[in-house]
Amino acid sequence: MDFWNSFIEFWQWPAPLFLILGSLIGFLFGVLPGVGGTQVLALLIPISYGFSPQMAMILLIASMGACPLGGSITSILINTPGNGNTAAQMLDGYPLTKQGKAGVALGAASIAGVLGAIFGAAVLMLILPIGRQVVLAFSYPEFFMLALMGICIVGIVSEGSLWKSLISGGVGLMLSTIGMSAMYSMPRFTLGSTYLWDGISIVPVVVGMFAIPELIELFLSKTTIVKNDMVPTPRDIWTGVVSVFKNWGVLLRGSVIGTVIGIIPGVGSGVSTWVSYGITRKTAKNPEMFGKGDVRGVIAPEAANNANDGGALVPTLIFGIPGSAEMAVFLGALILHGLTPGPSLLSERLDVLHIVIITLVISNILVALITLFSAKYLMKITVMPAWTVVPIAFALVILGPYATDGHLGDPLVAVIFGLIGYFMRKYGYSRVALLIALVLGKMAEQSFLQTLMGMGWSGFFTRPISLSIFIVVLLVIFLPAIKKLFKKSAKEINV
């Protein structure tokens, strides 16, 4: 069956109903702090059991595709990420909101998200026939180099004292080693607590460090997120939409980064958003604008986050290797519906693959439209009195992680990191640096040791992709210094 026929069939009843239902549920889950794609899939799989494989895929993929934008909305409006993958959107999204430009951020996030998802889906479609070679080109040395690249971003995205940012990054890397050792079946630094065997969860850390101090500050200030003279206007939404097309290079780069990182199993969307944000900031003409409410700081991670789904489906569908927890649950759904991932899926059930791609795109379009049309009302949160917004936000911040895991550990981790985040901000230590290092630390350690054991030190530098990423890392670190040196010598020659 060709793609066009699949597209026509897609619109036959009851597929649109499943599409709308899935998108709405995914969007709702995305908005709730601490709840994300993994949970929504886990909830919907038992419900989808009685449906045909096509309808089940529409429901599941629609919910998965709608989740990221939902998470970005809370990152932008109340500095509380819906999930760990939307934390980077806070850096510039929330400052925009505080300036009364929530509409700009929401408009930009919606369009960047949908265009990123279209890019990811297009790559998924094109790459499926050659996906096997692409996925196999990546191994432990490449994983380590990617993690290294992400960690180098610590120096790029940090404000203030670089010294303190490096300390924060080091602390984040130390925290990432808490839990079961990657190489030995032994717990490390768990202080006798079984809760810490899985390591420190990212979501409570993000929520704690970024949302809790901001929300407390807002509550104590007894004002609104936006000061009264900067009331957001619906016209801003259009400005945000236009800004995406004006910054098409940022969008394209974010989409490419999101898709490529998505294809690599085990790296995940959280990495792609930070890499995309960091590179955009590094290559920008005026990087000092980032962190203060630059719309490019919203476009880059949002495009990467949404493009990631398309990329992540490549190893899941071709090899049955889930690249993330979300994809692992989705893989279970495929098997449950009698769809075996691998070459047979590509040759025998191409209709299902087409449906996956179409649903991914249309659910993103649908959820972007919902966001654009509801943005006018969503922005009202920013002018509501703190005493109405903050207690509800706190309830969700604590309830979200607790409700999904049913463990008191997550809310307590959120509160502890809230306290740490408060003092880090007060004394000028970068919270972003700690977070990036925490996200990437586990992967860095595992891939570093596996490369050393399997290939030795040469493993890092003899594989072409690994070496290429290493050169990019070096360029990221030293390019500004080299540029400065050239400028200085050029000046001296002129003199």
Place this chain on the structure above:
Amino acid sequence: MIKNNTGRLVFSLALIAFAITIISLALQFPFRARIFPLIFAVPVLIMSLMQLFYDLPLAKFKQWFAFVGDSGVRVQKFDHEEESNEANAENSIAAFAFIRMFLWLILLAVGLDQIGYAALFFYVLVMTKIEAKRSWLQSILLALGTWLTIYVLFVWILQVNL
């Protein structure tokens, strides 16, 4: 000024204590399990020590560790901090309020664990009535509305039972 610096010193000391704990625990692990934590814990310990010396109110140390180059840069300032810098008393009230907020959050977490969703009602009620000093009617309405919305959302729609 002195008070602000004391906070910085205490924070640096906490970082040093954390790094020492990680190092001392890591040394008990097999080589491959300890190498990664040690690679980062040792530099963090050294850097935090230098930061501590730099923050000490001694001119010589400031000179020796000038490369640490803090220069008091802060990522962002709290709005109320800027105001409260004018008076130390206000500053301590703000700090006390922050701690109180954290305690309420811990109580909410424990409450959810012990009595389930009902804890949300009491939490919002306490925050609105005691902390925000709103009327009883406003507090009860907000608490009830929040509890009902979350209950419908989590229990009825999303089927998440505590």
